[in-house]
Amino acid sequence: MIAILTRPTFPFRLSWPRCILGLLMLMPITLSADEPLVADLDSHLVAITAGFTGEELLLFGTMQGDGEIVVVVHGPKQDIVARRKDRVVGVWMNTDSVEFKGVPSFYSVATTARSGLDLPPSALRRHQIGLENIRLQTDQILSPEDYELFASSVLRNKVAIGLFSPDAGVVERRGRQLFRASVLIPTNVPVGTYTVETLLVRDGQVAAAQTTPLFVNKEGFGAQVYRTAQIQPALYGLIAIFIAGFAGLAANWIFQKL
Amino acid sequence: MGADAQMHIYLPIAEMSVNIFLVLGMGAGVGVMSGIFGVGGGFLMTPLLIFLGVPAPVAVGTGANQIIASSVSGVLAHWRRGNVDLMMGLMLLAGGVVGSTLGVFVFKFLQTLGQIDLVIKLSYVIFLGIIGGLMMAESLRSLLRSRKKSGSRMHRKLHQHNWMHGLPLKFRFRKSKLYISLLLPIGIGFLVGILTAIMGVGGGFVMVPAMIYLLGMPTNVVVGTSLFQIIFVSANATFFQATLNQTVDVVLALLLLIGGVIGAQFGTKIGAKLKGEQLRSLLAVIVLLVCGKLLFDLVITPDDLYSIVAVGDKAGPP
Numbered sequence: 001m002i003a004i005l006t007r008p009t010f011p012f013r014l015s016w017p018r019c020i021l022g023l024l025m026l027m028p029i030t031l032s033a034d035e036p037l038v039a040d041l042d043s044h045l046v047a048i049t050a051g052f053t054g055e056e057l058l059l060f061g062t063m064q065g066d067g068e069i070v071v072v073v074h075g076p077k078q079d080i081v082a083r084r085k086d087r088v089v090g091v092w093m094n095t096d097s098v099e100f101k102g103v104p105s106f107y108s109v110a111t112t113a114r115s116g117l118d119l120p121p122s123a124l125r126r127h128q129i130g131l132e133n134i135r136l137q138t139d140q141i142l143s144p145e146d147y148e149l150f151a152s153s154v155l156r157n158k159v160a161i162g163l164f165s166p167d168a169g170v171v172e173r174r175g176r177q178l179f180r181a182s183v184l185i186p187t188n189v190p191v192g193t194y195t196v197e198t199l200l201v202r203d204g205q206v207a208a209a210q211t212t213p214l215f216v217n218k219e220g221f222g223a224q225v226y227r228t229a230q231i232q233p234a235l236y237g238l239i240a241i242f243i244a245g246f247a248g249l250a251a252n253w254i255f256q257k258l
Numbered sequence: 259m260g261a262d263a264q265m266h267i268y269l270p271i272a273e274m275s276v277n278i279f280l281v282l283g284m285g286a287g288v289g290v291m292s293g294i295f296g297v298g299g300g301f302l303m304t305p306l307l308i309f310l311g312v313p314a315p316v317a318v319g320t321g322a323n324q325i326i327a328s329s330v331s332g333v334l335a336h337w338r339r340g341n342v343d344l345m346m347g348l349m350l351l352a353g354g355v356v357g358s359t360l361g362v363f364v365f366k367f368l369q370t371l372g373q374i375d376l377v378i379k380l381s382y383v384i385f386l387g388i389i390g391g392l393m394m395a396e397s398l399r400s401l402l403r404s405r406k407k408s409g410s411r412m413h414r415k416l417h418q419h420n421w422m423h424g425l426p427l428k429f430r431f432r433k434s435k436l437y438i439s440l441l442l443p444i445g446i447g448f449l450v451g452i453l454t455a456i457m458g459v460g461g462g463f464v465m466v467p468a469m470i471y472l473l474g475m476p477t478n479v480v481v482g483t484s485l486f487q488i489i490f491v492s493a494n495a496t497f498f499q500a501t502l503n504q505t506v507d508v509v510l511a512l513l514l515l516i517g518g519v520i521g522a523q524f525g526t527k528i529g530a531k532l533k534g535e536q537l538r539s540l541l542a543v544i545v546l547l548v549c550g551k552l553l554f555d556l557v558i559t560p561d562d563l564y565s566i567v568a569v570g571d572k573a574g575p576p
Contacts, residue, residue: 048268049268050267050268050509051266051267051268052268052275053266053275078568078569079568079569080566080567080568080569081372081566081567081568081569082564082565082566083372083564083565083566083567084563084564085560085563085564085565086563087559090557091376091380091556091557092556092557092559092560092563093373093376094372094373094376094565097372099569105568149564150564153562153564153565153566154566156562156564157562157564157565157566158566160562187268187274187275188273188274188275190273190568218270222268222270222509223270225270225271225508225509226270226271229270229271229500229504229506230504233500233501233502233504234497234500234501236500236504236506236508237496237497237498237499237500237501237506238497239508240323240496240500240506240508240511241323241326241493241496241497243508243511243512244323244324244325244326244327244330244493244496244511244515245326245327245330245489245493247327247330247512247515247516247519248326248327248328248329248330248331248332248334248515248519249330249331249334251327251331251519251520251522251523252330252331252334252335255519255523
């Protein structure tokens with residue numbers, strides 16, 4: 001009885017001016033200055049198991065004020081060799097090649113903007129927004145035409161195998177503050193640490209950014225097979241031989257009985 | 259989605275997801291062929307895997323692994339009938355082990371040059387072309403001859419004495435009824451061993467004609483002896499592909515060999531009903547078809563002249 005009576009009285013012990021002052025002090029800190037943008041994934045782990053057929057993750061968050069949201073997903077960086085075929089004695093064979101360093105193994109982008117982003121080209125390049133802004137660097141000295149041909153072939157081939165998404169996906173808005181987007185991880189992704197970068201674009205600049213990691217791992221039987229093949233290749237080879245030899249013996253025995 | 263997910267299996271080394279039944283079916287299909295014709299079927303399996311989208315190096319490494327199973331299964335049946343010339347097999351093997359080890363190193367070297375896909379496909383075109391052509395010509399000739407009903411044994415005619423019989427280190431192979439130099443089977447084993455490693459085949463389709471036409475072995479011991487040495491040569495190739503290139507996918511190999519051993523049993527039954535000439539001309543047609551398809555792919559202008567591959571990645575573009 002005492003507790004019920006005393007608890008509601010608690011706020012009234014503070015004077016109204018102090019209370020409002022406190023709220024005013026708090027609000028800018030928690031909502032506009034410190035966290036104009038909060039985003040997270042429903043899961044930070046994608047497990048590639050034997051039955052893996054790709055996964056769809058949910059990215060959700062809130063934003064303060066106006067602006068557009070951009071979500072950029074990068075796979076772990078890898079070095080990529082692009083090769084050009086030429087006809088040699090009637091047969092197409094690889095001749096020239098260019099090695100690109102630190103290319104994202106996976107790339108996708110999504111945005112709330114329906115008609116282009118209000119960002120200068122330099123900012124688009126800095127944040128690698130859009131296929132044409134993915135950084136493709138090489139130590140080799142190339143003519144601009146050759147660079148263009150090889151670089152575009154990397155993008156084209158990555159799109160063809162489904163590791164780069166050619167068009168920006170959709171980030172949906174829910175009311176003024178909430179947004180959500182689905183992040184699709186296809187079946188042939190490389191393992192490693194992915195980064196999901198969420199950007200808030202306002203007044204022609206990136207007003208806030210948040211980076212969320214995403215781990216793609218092989219798990220279960222498949223992972224064990226892969227790890228054994230990489231770490232203990234000799235053992236793996238012997239096991240492979242043994243399995244095949246045993247299967248041959250078993251098959252022979254079974255069909256003799258039939 | 260649920261049913262679809264169950265039908266697919268993720269291949270940990272090939273790093274792709276495939277339909278289980280498609281792979282089992284492929285294994286069974288090639289198994290039927292190998293049962294009918296008495297060859298390992300690797301020369302059909304590896305190109306089929308490449309058509310399916312498995313990276314060529316993984317198709318090769320896994321092919322070698324799968325061949326062990328079908329050869330073990332096949333050689334036991336031949337052993338019981340006394341159709342394995344052990345000494346000949348060991349000589350072929352001695353050459354084969356050296357050849358297939360060298361082949362794996364050649365494979366790795368070509369991989370770093372970016373030419374491995376071309377070399378795999380070119381070797382297929384060349385060997386399938388030569389063997390398919392020879393088999394076709396031979397079976398057409400014998401079909402014509404059988405119409406004329408000549409009673410002479412044409413097989414002995416092919417075993418003529420030439421320079422090969424002047425080589426040193428002669429040895430009497432009892433089962434094969436041959437008195438030839440040990441260098442011959444060792445040399446043939448060596449060459450076929452290189453092919454095994456580079457092409458992911460047991461080499462039966464090269465070994466069998468070589469044993470019949472070059473060594474002059476009687477046909478009944480050829481298949482059993484060839485299978486005997488293929489077990490060890492492909493085991494050696496599997497081991498080195500696994501240790502040097504990490505391109506052996508045991509999950510894929512297991513699926514293929516399950517389909518393969520079942521298919522082979524049906525194939526053997528079908529094969530028993532067909533005549534020798536019919537068999538050989540049929541096999542020749544299949545060999546030439548695979549060869550034609552691969553050659554076509556090499557000669558027509560590709561959709562994209564550019565291809566990419568991640569550095570340090572075993573999986574090349576298909």
